[in-house]
Amino acid sequence: MEDKRLIKVTGKGNLKVKPDVTRITITLEGCYKVYEESLRRSSEDTESLKDVLEGLGFKREDVKTLSFNVNTKRESYQTKTGNWKERFVGYEFRHVMKVEFDSDNARLGKVLYALANAEKITPEFWLSYTVKDKEASKNELLGKAVEDAKAKAVVLSKAAGVKLKQIQSIDYSWGEIDFECSPISEHFRNQSMMMCKESGSYDVNVEPDDIEVSDTVTVTWEIG
Numbered sequence: 001m002e003d004k005r006l007i008k009v010t011g012k013g014n015l016k017v018k019p020d021v022t023r024i025t026i027t028l029e030g031c032y033k034v035y036e037e038s039l040r041r042s043s044e045d046t047e048s049l050k051d052v053l054e055g056l057g058f059k060r061e062d063v064k065t066l067s068f069n070v071n072t073k074r075e076s077y078q079t080k081t082g083n084w085k086e087r088f089v090g091y092e093f094r095h096v097m098k099v100e101f102d103s104d105n106a107r108l109g110k111v112l113y114a115l116a117n118a119e120k121i122t123p124e125f126w127l128s129y130t131v132k133d134k135e136a137s138k139n140e141l142l143g144k145a146v147e148d149a150k151a152k153a154v155v156l157s158k159a160a161g162v163k164l165k166q167i168q169s170i171d172y173s174w175g176e177i178d179f180e181c182s183p184i185s186e187h188f189r190n191q192s193m194m195m196c197k198e199s200g201s202y203d204v205n206v207e208p209d210d211i212e213v214s215d216t217v218t219v220t221w222e223i224g
Contacts, residue, residue: 006168007157008220011149015141016210019129019181022103024111025066026125031073031092038070038091046095048120053099056111066096103129103208109201116202128182129208137213138177145217146170153221165222172217183208 028045032038050060073092078084101107108127115125131137157164183206 004168005162005223006220007153007162007164007223008218009149009153009156010216010218011145011147011152012214012216013141013143013145013148014212014214015137015144016212017131017137017179018210019131019179019208020103021100021130021132022108023098023100023128023130023180024115024125025128026063026097026099026115026123028095028097028121028123029093031090033090035070035091038093042068042070042093042095045121046097048118049097049123052114052118052121053111056107056114058099058101063097063099066098068095069093100130102132105204105206106201108206109204112204113200113202126182127206128180129211130180131211134177134179137179138215141177141213141215142172142217145215146219149217149219153219157221157223160223162223165224168220168222170217170219173215175215177213177215179211179213181208181211 026049028042028049030038030041030045032041046063050063053063054060070091070093073089074086075089076084076086099111101111112125112127115123153164
């Protein structure tokens with residue numbers, strides 16, 4: 001049986017998506033001598049954060065943990081004889097969370113103000129944007145990549161004097177696509193205090209640029 005003649009082409013899809021979801025990533029940190037105390041304070045600070053956000057209309061379950069760890073913290077010091085040694089400082093916790101909502105600068109200003117002026121906690125937080133319907137954007141992106149592969153295959157087959165026949169395979173990486181942009185890269189703990197303050201809110205006027213994403217698909221055709 002004669003082997004099939006094949007042509008394999010990789011197509012690239014590019015897409016610009018308007019972000020419609022605001023994401024605030026929040027970090028709580030602390031260091032205490034006793035491990036159990038570090039865990040307890042982490043739990044208390046997290047509940048205080050949820051109290052703040054609940055007062056702004058969020059549900060407590062809207063606060064999602066991205067990462068949590070407790071590590072031993074040590075510091076270097078120099079002895080009287082000039083030697084360097086390490087000593088135990090405590091157990092340091094780091095809890096990273098996120099909260100998302102439909103993009104709204106008025107609501108964003110209230111959230112930033114509440115976080116920057118929270119009484120019981122001193123969180124670090126930064127702003128980014130994403131899209132609500134990621135699957136629809138991924139599907140559109142894949143469609144564009146397949147269209148690009150087909151257009152290239154038509155050009156190549158015509159130049160080679162052959163005809164495209166049935167598709168034999170379509171290979172896709174299935175990797176994660178990052179639908180996120182960060183127009184302001186710095187943490188807000190200090191920067192937010194520079195914004196205008198009015199009635200428990202900051203005057204925020206942020207219009208994020210479109211999120212640009214790309215992906216590839218490899219399509220194999222039989223040729224004749």
